[in-house]
Amino acid sequence: MNPTNYLVLSAILFSIGAAGVLVRRNAIVVFMCIELMLNASNLAFVTFARMNGTLDGQVVAFFVMVVAAAEVVVGLAIIVTIFRTRNSASVDEPNLLRL
Amino acid sequence: MAVITTGLTILTEGAPNPGEVVAASGTFALAPLLIAIPLASAVVLLLAGRRANAWGHLLGTAASAASAVLGVVLLVAMMGQPEDARTFNQPLWTWIDVGSFSADVALQLDPLSISFVLLVTIVGSLIHVYSVGYMAHDPDRRRFFAYLNLFIAAMLLLVLADNYLLLYVGWEGVGLASYLLIGFWYHKPSAATAAKKAFVVNRVGDFGLSVAIMVMFATMGTFSFAGVNETIAAVDPDTVTWIGLLLLLAACGKSAQFPLQSWLLDAMEGPTPVSALIHAATMVTAGVYLIVRSNAIYDLTQTAQLAVVLVGTITLLMGAIIGTAKDDIKKGLAGSTMSQIGYMVLAAGLGPVGYVFAIFHLLTHGMFKAGLFLGAGSVMHGMNDDVNMRHYGALRAAMVVTWATFGLGFLAIIGIPPFSGFWSKDEIIKAAFAEHTVAGVAALLGAGVTAFYMTRMMAMTFHGKARWEPGVHPHESPAVMTVPMIVLAVGSAFGGLALLFVGNIEEWLAPVVGFEKAAGPIPTSLLIAMTMAVVVVGAVIGWRQYAMRDVPRMAPMQVSWATRAARADLYGDAVNEAVFMRPGQYLTRTLVWTDNKVIDGAVNGTAAGIGGLSARARRWQSGYVRNYALSMLLGAVLVGAALALVRFA
Numbered sequence: 001m002n003p004t005n006y007l008v009l010s011a012i013l014f015s016i017g018a019a020g021v022l023v024r025r026n027a028i029v030v031f032m033c034i035e036l037m038l039n040a041s042n043l044a045f046v047t048f049a050r051m052n053g054t055l056d057g058q059v060v061a062f063f064v065m066v067v068a069a070a071e072v073v074v075g076l077a078i079i080v081t082i083f084r085t086r087n088s089a090s091v092d093e094p095n096l097l098r099l
Numbered sequence: 100m101a102v103i104t105t106g107l108t109i110l111t112e113g114a115p116n117p118g119e120v121v122a123a124s125g126t127f128a129l130a131p132l133l134i135a136i137p138l139a140s141a142v143v144l145l146l147a148g149r150r151a152n153a154w155g156h157l158l159g160t161a162a163s164a165a166s167a168v169l170g171v172v173l174l175v176a177m178m179g180q181p182e183d184a185r186t187f188n189q190p191l192w193t194w195i196d197v198g199s200f201s202a203d204v205a206l207q208l209d210p211l212s213i214s215f216v217l218l219v220t221i222v223g224s225l226i227h228v229y230s231v232g233y234m235a236h237d238p239d240r241r242r243f244f245a246y247l248n249l250f251i252a253a254m255l256l257l258v259l260a261d262n263y264l265l266l267y268v269g270w271e272g273v274g275l276a277s278y279l280l281i282g283f284w285y286h287k288p289s290a291a292t293a294a295k296k297a298f299v300v301n302r303v304g305d306f307g308l309s310v311a312i313m314v315m316f317a318t319m320g321t322f323s324f325a326g327v328n329e330t331i332a333a334v335d336p337d338t339v340t341w342i343g344l345l346l347l348l349a350a351c352g353k354s355a356q357f358p359l360q361s362w363l364l365d366a367m368e369g370p371t372p373v374s375a376l377i378h379a380a381t382m383v384t385a386g387v388y389l390i391v392r393s394n395a396i397y398d399l400t401q402t403a404q405l406a407v408v409l410v411g412t413i414t415l416l417m418g419a420i421i422g423t424a425k426d427d428i429k430k431g432l433a434g435s436t437m438s439q440i441g442y443m444v445l446a447a448g449l450g451p452v453g454y455v456f457a458i459f460h461l462l463t464h465g466m467f468k469a470g471l472f473l474g475a476g477s478v479m480h481g482m483n484d485d486v487n488m489r490h491y492g493a494l495r496a497a498m499v500v501t502w503a504t505f506g507l508g509f510l511a512i513i514g515i516p517p518f519s520g521f522w523s524k525d526e527i528i529k530a531a532f533a534e535h536t537v538a539g540v541a542a543l544l545g546a547g548v549t550a551f552y553m554t555r556m557m558a559m560t561f562h563g564k565a566r567w568e569p570g571v572h573p574h575e576s577p578a579v580m581t582v583p584m585i586v587l588a589v590g591s592a593f594g595g596l597a598l599l600f601v602g603n604i605e606e607w608l609a610p611v612v613g614f615e616k617a618a619g620p621i622p623t624s625l626l627i628a629m630t631m632a633v634v635v636v637g638a639v640i641g642w643r644q645y646a647m648r649d650v651p652r653m654a655p656m657q658v659s660w661a662t663r664a665a666r667a668d669l670y671g672d673a674v675n676e677a678v679f680m681r682p683g684q685y686l687t688r689t690l691v692w693t694d695n696k697v698i699d700g701a702v703n704g705t706a707a708g709i710g711g712l713s714a715r716a717r718r719w720q721s722g723y724v725r726n727y728a729l730s731m732l733l734g735a736v737l738v739g740a741a742l743a744l745v746r747f748a
Contacts (some may be wrong), residue, residue, distance in 0.1 A: 018732055021725065021728050022725050022728055022729050022732070023725070030724075091723075091724045091725065092723055092724075
C-alpha cells in the first residue's frame with residue numbers, strides 16, 4: 001500500500017483533533033481531541049520511519065505515547081478536581097486568571 | 100697656598116645658603132602647639148556644654164594667651180638664629196599618600212609666618228580679654244569663646260602651613276569660623292543672612308584657590324611653598340599668569356577686595372569683637388598673606404601683578420568713598436578696612452619694592468584697626484548698642500579713655516607722624532609712585548579721603564553737640580574692656596616706629612619675600628610733604644563739616660548722587676543682584692520649568708503611552724483556552740509554512 005495514504009490519514013486525524021480542541025467546550029472532549037492529534041502525529045512518525053527504513057520515527061512514537069500517558073494522568077486529575085469544585089467541565093468557565 | 104686652600108674650605112663649608120630650610124628642633128619643635136592649644140580649647144568649650152559656662156571665657160582667653168606667649172618665645176628663639184637660617188620646616192605626618200599624589204601635614208616657621216603668628220595671637224588675645232567684658236551678659240558667651248578660639252587656630256594653621264593644600268584647610272577653617280561668628284546672633288534674620296552672604300562670597304574666592312592648587316599640582320607635581328618656589332621658573336608663563344590670577348581671586352574673596360567686597364559691610368552684624376578680629380588680626384589679612392607668600396609666582400608674571408595693583412587701587416578708593424557716607428560707626432570702619440587692605444594688596448602687587456610694606460602696613464593696621472573697633476564697641480556699650488553716629492556727639496567727657504585710645508588709632512590710621520600708620524602707608528605711597536604713577540596718585544588721594552572720613556567719625560562721635568537718644572546715659576566701659584584698648588592704642592602710637600627701627604622689618608622679612616628700595620621720580624621728602632598736605636586738607640574739611648557745624652539727627656535726604664552712591668556701597672550689591680542673582684533666579688526658574696514640562700513630560704508621556712498600548716494588548720488575553728490553542732496552531736502552521744517555503748522555493 002502506498003505510504004502516502006497513511007500520511008493523508010494522519011493529516012485528516014490531526015485536523016479533526018485540532019478542530020475539536022478549538023470548537024468543543026467540554027474539557028473531556030477537548031482532551032480526547034488532543035489525544036487524537038498526538039496519535040495522528042504518531043502515525044506520521046511511524047510512516048516516515050517505514051518510508052526511510054530507519055527506527056528513529058518508531059522510537060519517537062514510543063516517547064510520545066509515554067508523554068501522552070503521563071499527560072492523561074495529570075490532565076484528568078485537574079479536570080476531575082475542577083469538576084468537583086465548580087460542577088462543570090466547561091473550558092470557558094475557569095477564566096479567573098484573566099484580569 | 101695653604102692659606103688659600105683654608106679660605107676655600109671655609110667658603111664651601113661656611114654658612115648655609117640664603118633661605119635654606121632647616122629642620123625644626125629644640126624650641127622650634129613647639130610650633131604645632133601654637134595651633135593645638137586654641138583648637139583643643141575650642142573643642143573642650145564646644146563639647147563641655149553648659150557646665151563650662153562659668154569658666155569657658157577664662158579657658159578661651161588663657162588658650163589664646165598661651166599661644167601668644169609661645170609665639171613670643173619662638174620669635175626670640177628665631178632672632179637668635181643667623182639671618183639666612185630662619186626658615187624652619189616641621190613635617191608632622193603624611194596626610195594623603197595615593198600614587199604620585201602625596202600631601203604632608205607640615206608646618207613652616209619663618210620670619211613672615213612668625214610676624215602673622217604674633218599679630219594673630221597678641222591682638223587675638225586682647226580681643227579675647229575685651230570680649231570677657233563685652234559679652235558678659237550674653238547667655239552664649241562660652242560658645243562665643245569657642246568660636247573665637249577656633250578662628251585663632253584656623254588662622255594660625257593658615258599662616259603656618261608649609262604647602263598650599265594645608266593652607267587651604269586653614270583658609271576654609273577661617274571661613275567657617277567667620278560664618279559662625281558673623282551669624283552668632285542667628286536669631287536675628289539680618290545676622291543669619293550676613294553670615295550666609297559672607298560664606299557664599301568667600302566660596303567664590305575659595306574656588307580660585309582650589310583651582311590654583313590643582314593647576315600647580317598638574318604642572319609642577321607639587322604644592323609645597325618650597326617646591327613651587329623652586330620649579331615655578333620652568334613653568335609656561337601663561338600658566339604662571341593663570342595661577343597668579345586664580346590666587347588673586349582667592350585673595351579678593353578672603354580680603355574683601357573688589358569685586359568680592361560685598362560681604363564685609365554686612366559682616367558688621369556680628370558682635371563688635373568679631374568685627375575687630377575679622378578686620379584686624381584674622382580673615383581679611385589672609386588674602387594679603389597669600390599674595391605675599393606667593394611672591395615667587397607674582398615676580399614672574401607682569402599681568403597678574405598688574406591685576407593685583409588694579410584690584411588694590413580700585414578697592415582702596417571704593418572703601419574710602421563708602422567710608423565717607425556711612426552713619427553706622429561700624430560700617431564706616433568696615434569701609435575703612437576695605438580701603439586699608441586695598442593699600443596692602445596694592446603694595447603686594449608692586450613686587451619686591453612692596454611686599455615688605457604690605458606686611459608692615461598689615462601689622463600696624465592690625466593694631467590700630469583692632470583698637471578702633473574695640474573703641475567703637477566701647478562707645479556702643481555706653482550708648483545702649485546704638486550704632487548710628489548721628490545719635491552720638493560730645494562723648495569725650497563721658498568716655499575719656501575711649502576717646503584717647505580711639506584718638507590714637509585715628510591719628511595712626513590717617514598717617515600723622517610719628518604714629519604707626521604714617522610709616523607704613525607712606526612707604527606704600529612711595530613704592531606705588533615708583534612703579535605705577537596712577538596707583539600712586541590714587542593712594543595719595545585715598546590718604547586724603549581716609550583723613551576726611553576718620554575725622555568725620557571722630558567728630559561725630561566724640562565732639563560737637565550731644566545728640567543722644569532720650570534715656571541714654573553714656574558711661575565709660577569697665578577696665579576689662581579699656582585695658583586691651585589702651586594696649587592697642589600704645590601699639591597704634593609706637594608700633595610703626597618699633598617695627599621699623601627696632602624690629603628692622605625690612606631686613607627681617609627680606610630673606611622670605613625679597614626687598615628692593617623703591618626709587619621713584621619724586622623725592623621722598625617732597626612726597627611726605629604732599630601726603631601730609633592731602634591728609635591735613637582732608638582732616639580740616641572733615642572737622643569743619645562735622646565738628647564746627649551742627650550735625651542733623653536724621654540723615655539728610657536731599658543729597659548729591661555721589662553721596663547716595665556711597666551710602667549704597669557704590670551699588671556693589673545692586674550690581675551683584677542684577678548680574679548674578681536675577682539671571683540666576685531666571686536660570687533656576689527656567690530649569691524648574693524645563694524639568695517639569697520637558698523632562699518629566701517626556702518621561703511621563705512615555706509611561707502613559709506604554710500603559711495605553713498595554714491596555715490595548717491586554718484585550719487579546721480573553722481567558723478562553725481555545726483562543727490560545729488557536730494562536731498556537733496558527734503559529735505552528737506559520738512556522739511550518741515558512742519551513743516549507745524555504746525547503747521548496
